[in-house]
Amino acid sequence: MQVKVVMAKLGLDIHWRGALVVSRMLRDEGMEVVYLGNQFPEQIVDAAIQEGADVIGLSTLGGNHLTLGPKVVKIAQEKGVDALIIMGGVIPEDDIPLLQEAGIAEVFGPETRIESIAEFIRSKVKNSIA
Amino acid sequence: MEKLTEYFDTKDDVSLGKLLKEVENQTPISFEILKHSSMRKGKAHIVGITGPPGSGKSTLVSKLCKQLAAKNFDIGVVCIDPTSPFTQGALLGDRIRMQELAKTPNVFIKSLATRGNLGGLAASTADIVQVLDAYEKDIILIETVGVGQVELDVLGVADTVVLVNVPGLGDTLQTLKAGIMEIANLYVINQADRPGANESVKDLNMMVRESGKTDWKPPILKTMATKEEGIEDLIDQIFQHKNHLEISGIWKEKRQIRNIDRLNSMIQSLLSSKVEEYIKKEVVWQRKVQEVREGKADPFTVSHEIVNSLVNK
Numbered sequence: 001m002q003v004k005v006v007m008a009k010l011g012l013d014i015h016w017r018g019a020l021v022v023s024r025m026l027r028d029e030g031m032e033v034v035y036l037g038n039q040f041p042e043q044i045v046d047a048a049i050q051e052g053a054d055v056i057g058l059s060t061l062g063g064n065h066l067t068l069g070p071k072v073v074k075i076a077q078e079k080g081v082d083a084l085i086i087m088g089g090v091i092p093e094d095d096i097p098l099l100q101e102a103g104i105a106e107v108f109g110p111e112t113r114i115e116s117i118a119e120f121i122r123s124k125v126k127n128s129i130a
Numbered sequence: 131m132e133k134l135t136e137y138f139d140t141k142d143d144v145s146l147g148k149l150l151k152e153v154e155n156q157t158p159i160s161f162e163i164l165k166h167s168s169m170r171k172g173k174a175h176i177v178g179i180t181g182p183p184g185s186g187k188s189t190l191v192s193k194l195c196k197q198l199a200a201k202n203f204d205i206g207v208v209c210i211d212p213t214s215p216f217t218q219g220a221l222l223g224d225r226i227r228m229q230e231l232a233k234t235p236n237v238f239i240k241s242l243a244t245r246g247n248l249g250g251l252a253a254s255t256a257d258i259v260q261v262l263d264a265y266e267k268d269i270i271l272i273e274t275v276g277v278g279q280v281e282l283d284v285l286g287v288a289d290t291v292v293l294v295n296v297p298g299l300g301d302t303l304q305t306l307k308a309g310i311m312e313i314a315n316l317y318v319i320n321q322a323d324r325p326g327a328n329e330s331v332k333d334l335n336m337m338v339r340e341s342g343k344t345d346w347k348p349p350i351l352k353t354m355a356t357k358e359e360g361i362e363d364l365i366d367q368i369f370q371h372k373n374h375l376e377i378s379g380i381w382k383e384k385r386q387i388r389n390i391d392r393l394n395s396m397i398q399s400l401l402s403s404k405v406e407e408y409i410k411k412e413v414v415w416q417r418k419v420q421e422v423r424e425g426k427a428d429p430f431t432v433s434h435e436i437v438n439s440l441v442n443k
Contacts, residue, residue, distance in 0.1 A: 001153045002218065002243070004289045027219035034222040036229070043232035047225065049143050052151025080144055116369050 006053040007037040013062035025114040041071040055127045061090040070102035167264035174263040178288030186320040188227035189355040206262035209273040213228045213243040233284025250274040250281030279309040297326035306335040322352035
């Protein structure tokens with residue numbers, strides 16, 4: 001079974017290049033990546049529901065990670081979505097434990113190798129061959 | 131997923147999303163889902179939107195949805211993008227053109243990767259459409275991958291085929307070629323503010339006029355999807371075509387043909403898996419297969435022997 005990832009820029013953060021580069025790299029890792037562009041938490045979860053996503057990838061460099069990140073987790077739980085939620089971008093070290101506590105499975109900073117993101121996803125998403 | 135009927139009765143997006151995920155991945159339960167939805171389908175108007183990459187299909191679909199949703203239609207969208215032949219991965223980028231639909235509750239969008247299928251659709255498209263249909267969507271829009279001249283699978287799934295082209299893709303001769311140009315019920319020249327739009331319309335007009343079609347003459351429309359121009363006319367023509375299908379009886383006929391096609395393809399795939407099992411079970415056939423492999427027996431005779439033996443059992 002192919003891993004399906006819904007990738008979004010969180011909120012109004014305009015730094016789209018990183019999310020697109022990671023999307024393309026995950027594509028090359030054999031995953032199916034639905035690129036949403038900018039969306040707010042509720043719409044990201046709605047898209048994940050419609051797409052049957054295994055993974056929700058959130059990209060943020062704008063400083064909204066602590067406000068909007070946990071919100072995605074909360075709405076996903078409320079709606080019964082069990083997708084793996086991961087985050088990437090420029091995020092201060094100190095905030096990472098807070099995000100993980102809030103239910104973000106992992107946070108990937110700059111210069112993360114794509115293999116480690118792909119490995120992490122594969123280890124967490126069951127029944128996948130990608 | 132034990133109580134399948136509940137998933138159909140609840141009619142919420144979360145249940146639908148789960149059903150479609152099973153069908154998309156052809157899991158064992160998907161067979162039950164399809165069985166269940168098969169008798170509930172048949173009401174939705176299925177509209178295929180096809181055309182070359184970058185012609186504006188996604189943007190057009192977005193604007194169509196926006197206006198149809200405002201008219202209270204319940205809409206399903208299936209958009210397909212290509213799978214990599216090297217990694218089996220895919221970048222499904224149609225939603226980026228449909229961002230304005232994110233807060234529209236009566237639009238449900240499912241992106242599919244072709245997963246090796248070459249006809250412009252994903253192999254699971256018809257099944258996904260069937261479940262959306264059973265979920266009482268009024269209209270289902272199928273956006274094909276960007277196509278060339280011979281990706282015609284949409285013809286077998288859609289009631290109405292819209293071919294989206296852009297100005298400047300060749301001269302009159304291109305409109306006369308067989309294949310994709312023949313299958314449309316509606317022609318759209320999108321990005322109509324670009325040079326050559328009127329020439330493209332003229333070429334298409336001539337082609338349609340000379341095609342000798344009398345029951346339904348495919349209209350040719352100009353749109354500028356990004357500016358949301360020409361969308362109302364397009365919707366109007368899509369409904370007129372539906373009306374034509376119903377009055378002429380083609381609506382019913384298409385559904386009957388699809389039912390039979392489905393039966394036949396199911397029989398074929400069942401048979402071939404039965405044959406495979408049968409060969410595995412019997413040593414004598416395994417030996418024959420080995421002989422074919424080594425060139426000591428011919429595949430024409432042996433295939434007949436195996437199938438006849440199974441059928442006569």
